[in-house]
Amino acid sequence: MTKKAVVVLSGGLDSTTVLYLARQRGHEIYALTFDYGQRHRIEIEHALEVAKGIAAQHKVLKLALDQIGGSSLTSDVEMPNFDSVDQIENKVYSTYTPFRNGVFLSYALAYAEVVGADTLFMGPNKDDFHNYPDCRPDFYKCFEMVANIGTKFGAEGGKFKIEIPLVDMYKPEIIKLGLSLGVDYGKTFSCYDPTPEGVSCGKCMSCNVRISSFTKANLCDPINYQTKK
Amino acid sequence: MTKKAVVVLSGGLDSTTVLYLARQRGHEIYALTFDYGQRHRIEIEHALEVAKGIAAQHKVLKLALDQIGGSSLTSDVEMPNFDSVDQIENKVYSTYTPFRNGVFLSYALAYAEVVGADTLFMGPNKDDFHNYPDCRPDFYKCFEMVANIGTKFGAEGGKFKIEIPLVDMYKPEIIKLGLSLGVDYGKTFSCYDPTPEGVSCGKCMSCNVRISSFTKANLCDPINYQTKK
Numbered sequence: 001m002t003k004k005a006v007v008v009l010s011g012g013l014d015s016t017t018v019l020y021l022a023r024q025r026g027h028e029i030y031a032l033t034f035d036y037g038q039r040h041r042i043e044i045e046h047a048l049e050v051a052k053g054i055a056a057q058h059k060v061l062k063l064a065l066d067q068i069g070g071s072s073l074t075s076d077v078e079m080p081n082f083d084s085v086d087q088i089e090n091k092v093y094s095t096y097t098p099f100r101n102g103v104f105l106s107y108a109l110a111y112a113e114v115v116g117a118d119t120l121f122m123g124p125n126k127d128d129f130h131n132y133p134d135c136r137p138d139f140y141k142c143f144e145m146v147a148n149i150g151t152k153f154g155a156e157g158g159k160f161k162i163e164i165p166l167v168d169m170y171k172p173e174i175i176k177l178g179l180s181l182g183v184d185y186g187k188t189f190s191c192y193d194p195t196p197e198g199v200s201c202g203k204c205m206s207c208n209v210r211i212s213s214f215t216k217a218n219l220c221d222p223i224n225y226q227t228k229k
Numbered sequence: 230m231t232k233k234a235v236v237v238l239s240g241g242l243d244s245t246t247v248l249y250l251a252r253q254r255g256h257e258i259y260a261l262t263f264d265y266g267q268r269h270r271i272e273i274e275h276a277l278e279v280a281k282g283i284a285a286q287h288k289v290l291k292l293a294l295d296q297i298g299g300s301s302l303t304s305d306v307e308m309p310n311f312d313s314v315d316q317i318e319n320k321v322y323s324t325y326t327p328f329r330n331g332v333f334l335s336y337a338l339a340y341a342e343v344v345g346a347d348t349l350f351m352g353p354n355k356d357d358f359h360n361y362p363d364c365r366p367d368f369y370k371c372f373e374m375v376a377n378i379g380t381k382f383g384a385e386g387g388k389f390k391i392e393i394p395l396v397d398m399y400k401p402e403i404i405k406l407g408l409s410l411g412v413d414y415g416k417t418f419s420c421y422d423p424t425p426e427g428v429s430c431g432k433c434m435s436c437n438v439r440i441s442s443f444t445k446a447n448l449c450d451p452i453n454y455q456t457k458k
Contacts, residue, residue: 061297064290064336070343092381098342102335102379106328107297113327114299133384142375149371150331152321155362 002028004117005163006108007055009033011047012190013210014123014166017178021165022121023054024181030115031055032108036100037066037074042198046189057115061107071097072192079193081203085212088205090130095192095205101134102143109147109160118153118160125166125174127209140164171213179219186222195226202227231257233346234392235337236284238262240276241419242439243352243395246407250394251350252283253410259344260284261337265329266295266303271427275418286344290336300326301421308422310432314441317434319359324421324434330363331372338376338389347382347389354395354403356438369393400442408448415451424455431456 005027009015022029031054033047044060051058069075072094080093101122108120128135144162148154166174175185190210191200200207202225214221234256238244251258260283262276273289280287298304301323309322330351337349357364373391377383395403404414419439420429429436431454443450 059296061293062291064292065339067288067290068336068339068343070339092384096381098339099335099376099380100339102375103332103339106331106335107293110294110297110299110327110329110332114297133381134379136378139375139379142371142378146331146368146371146375147328149365150363150368151328152325152362155321 002026003119004028004030004115005119005121006030006032006112006115006117007121008104008108008123009047009051009058011043011045011050011188012123012206013171013178013185013188013213014125014174015047016050016183016185016188017174017181018121018123018165019051019054020178020181020183027119029055030111030117031058032111033058033060034063034104034107035060036063036097036103039073040189040192040194042194043189046187050187059111063103063107065097065100065103068098071095071100073097079204082205082208085208088131088208092133093131093205096132099134101132101139105143105162109151112160113151113153118158120160120162122162122164123166124164126168126170127213131205137164137167140167171209172217175213175217175219184222189223200225231255232348233257233259233341233344234348234350235259235261235341235344235346236350237333237337237352238276238280238287240272240274240279240417241352241435242400242407242414242417242442243354243403244276245279245412245414245417246403246410247350247352247394248280248283249407249410249412251392256348258284259340259346260287261340262287262289263292263333263336264289265292265326265332268302269418269421269423271423272418275416279413279416288340292332292336294326294329294332297327300324300329302326308433311434311437312432314437317360317437321362322360322434325361328363330361330368334372334391338380341389342380342382347387348392349389350392350394352395353393355397355399356442360434366393366396369396400438401446404442404446404448413451418452429454
């Protein structure tokens with residue numbers, strides 16, 4: 001029997017790779033994408049595009065995180081820009097959206113419980129830990145405990161698994177893995193601060209990390225940037 | 230210095246009592262109420278009313294739980310009715326909304342982090358445990374760990390506390406406590422399935438528990454019911 005899994009999908013490098021991994025593992029995929037007031041809302045269109053033909057169901061949920069604010073992704077807080085990836089320090093920048101991944105995981109669990117999935121996939125990885133506390137492995141491990149205590153499924157003897165298959169990888173390896181699985185990274189989107197036309201800025205944290213990762217992997221990033229490095 | 234606290238407030242018996250307790254403890258209160266597609270959305274007006282003059286700020290957030298469904302509170306699933314509180318068994322009924330309190334707590338944490346509150350209050354109690362896994366003490370204890378791992382505040386050495394001051398009480402005691410703190414229970418609202426005019430049904434699980442709790446406390450419930458017991 002095919003096992004159902006919920007995949008939290010932003011349309012970026014990591015979550016798209018995770019989507020393909022979940023497919024390779026034979027899951028019936030319920031993709032979940034969040035419209036949380038992010039200025040890079042265009043990523044949702046990319047998420048819908050990459051999941052086409054792969055997800056059995058794809059839900060886009062409107063969240064109220066922009067009504068809470070506190071982040072340069074969702075409110076009028078200045079976005080940090082960098083000339084190079086080496087300028088990014090090991091600290092939490094304003095791109096951290098308070099407890100965003102906790103909100104995402106909670107909805108993903110609710111969705112999993114309703115569709116009858118016992119597995120959740122998310123794409124945190126080694127390039128995320130330093131800047132995002134809600135991307136650390138312990139966070140997911142502990143959330144898995146919460147999931148099994150606080151749900152009907154768990155209370156009745158079920159066991160939710162939160163899979164974070166990229167947790168020991170850096171993005172250059174992730175890209176190589178994705179290519180081996182057939183990912184078209186030209187369809188993915190990573191920029192935090194795109195132009196109104198949807199062109200990636202090339203200066204935000206996410207663009208810097210993406211550009212540097214393709215370079216380290218000796219591969220060509222198939223997307224365009226406003227500021228070419 | 231006044232310590233800020235976020236109080237998750239539905240406008241029912243328990244959360245209103247918790248609101249008054251948080252005030253008694255000297256907190257500056259940030260009330261948070263959720264419009265999650267519940268059929269008893271009228272509770273939101275009651276929440277706004279009870280928090281007036283008590284909360285420094287009161288935010289009502291629109292959530293997407295009705296787009297996930299799986300509950301008689303948010304979707305077209307039959308609502309269980311009871312002739313008496315004794316008919317309610319120790320099981321999870323369709324009034325359980327998948328991982329609802331996990332979603333609530335996640336938003337509350339995000340809100341707390343933005344307003345600078347280190348304490349969250351919620352009102353689970355002994356009358357909730359049997360029917361709602363996301364009301365059990367272990368759930369809150371474990372969520373507190375998640376909160377301190379997965380937030381900027383926690384990662385930088387802060388310590389979130391999730392306070393559940395009613396956890397060892399049944400509702401009759403809670404009502405007596407609330408009265409001693411000045412709660413006007415006539416302003417609170419508990420029904421899951423009110424008439425369009427906002428009159429409590431008297432038959433749902435929540436009405437049954439409320440009516441029985443006032444009786445056990447030898448007190449008069451100041452609100453009206455469609456079906457008077």
